[in-house]
Structures are given as structure tokens and as C-alpha cells.
């Protein structure tokens with residue numbers, strides 16, 4: 001491909017790795033992806049990817065960045081451990097176009113979820129998720145992630161006094177309308193917390209925040 005052709009072709013980067021050698025292989029990476037419950041419906045597709053590039057051709061992230069889902073599908077199947085250090089995976093925003101169009105029923109969206117989770121576990125991916133820690137912490141504490149009270153000042157600043165006044169009287173207005181409390185009841189919050197604890201979410205959140213999990217909690221969760 002000439003430089004002029006490259007300049008005219010937004011997908012030029014996609015061809016670059018087509019026959020690239022795999023630097024480091026780890027069968028354990030392939031196994032982790034295959035064993036992940038989210039891959040349940042995509043195991044056969046994952047292992048029979050034909051590198052057709054349909055995923056990349058419809059991927060909005062590939063259109064505007066150097067990220068390529070077809071490349072991710074190949075590297076994941078190769079057990080290429082450089083995926084665990086690849087920041088371009090974070091350009092994917094789970095629109096699932098790749099999954100819906102793949103002729104083999106593979107899902108690069110799900111592969112990314114698994115590998116990104118591994119990046120967070122190792123610490124590599126934390127910078128990409130720590131911005132959500134406050135939201136997740138509110139979800140654990142109150143059963144509702146998008147805690148409006150965290151956004152009130154910014155909303156008031158953007159929308160003016162009328163909104164600030166409305167939010168200041170929100171609970172009274174809800175009561176008058178018979179809508180009840182803004183937050184879920186305690187028993188519901190407890191159920192949410194149990195799910196977060198049983199699935200390891202709480203531990204992962206602590207890691208993202210740079211906190212250590214209390215020994216007894218870690219033992220209970222283990």
C-alpha cells in the first residue's frame with residue numbers, strides 16, 4: 001500500500017498486523033477467555049474465526065483509532081499476551097456491532113470484556129476504570145450507582161437556579177407525588193451488596209481505589 005493510499009484509507013492500519021508474528025503465546029490466556037461464562041455462546045465462533053474482517057469494517061472505534069477487532073480476535077486465539085498490555089482495547093465501547101455481524105458468531109466485544117478485566121486485575125487497566133469508582137461505590141452503598149446528589153452541584157451550575165431549587169426540594173416533591181424515597185430500600189441494598197461480594201466486585205473495587213480488603217472480608221469472600 002502506498003503512502004497516498006494509506007492517507008485515503010481510514011482502515012489502512014488494519015492490514016498492518018495481518019501476518020505479524022505472535023510475540024508471546026500463553027495457552028492460559030486462551031483458556032481464560034474460553035472458560036469465561038460470558039463467552040458461553042461464542043466459544044465455537046472464537047475458535048473458528050476466519051479473519052474476514054467484517055467486525056473491523058463495522059466497528060466505529062476502528063474507524064477513528066488504530067484499534068482493530070479482527071486483530072484482537074486473532075491475537076486472543078493465538079494467546080498473544082501483549083493483549084494484556086494493549087491500551088487500544090479500551091477504545092471499544094461495547095456497541096456489539098462486531099458480534100451481531102460476525103459470520104462465525106464470535107464476539108470481540110466479549111473478548112474485550114474478559115481481557116480488560118484481566119488488565120484491571122493486574123493493575124494495568126486501572127487507569128481506564130478508576131473514574132467509575134465513585135459511581136460503583138455509590139452502587140454498593142446505596143443500591144444506586146447514579147447517585148443524583150453527587151451530580152447536583154454540576155447540574156445546578158449548568159442549568160441554573162430553577163434546577164438547584166428543584167433538587168433542594170426533591171424529596172418533598174417525591175413524597176407529595178407518592179413516589180417514596182429516592183434510594184432503594186435497605187433489603188434491596190443488602191441484596192445488591194451480597195451480589196457484589198459473592199462475585200468479587202467489592203474486592204475489585206477496593207483494588208481500583210488502591211484500598212486493601214480487610215482480612216476477614218477477603219477470607220469470607222474467598
Ligand code: SF4
Pocket residue numbers: 048049050051052053054055056069070073101102103104105106107108
Ligand atoms: S467478523 Fe468474526 S470471523 Fe470475521 S474476523 Fe471478526 S471475529 Fe473473525
Ligand code: SF4
Pocket residue numbers: 055058059060061062069091092093094095096097098099108109
Ligand atoms: S463492540 Fe467494540 S469492537 Fe465491537 S464493533 Fe463495537 S466498538 Fe467495535
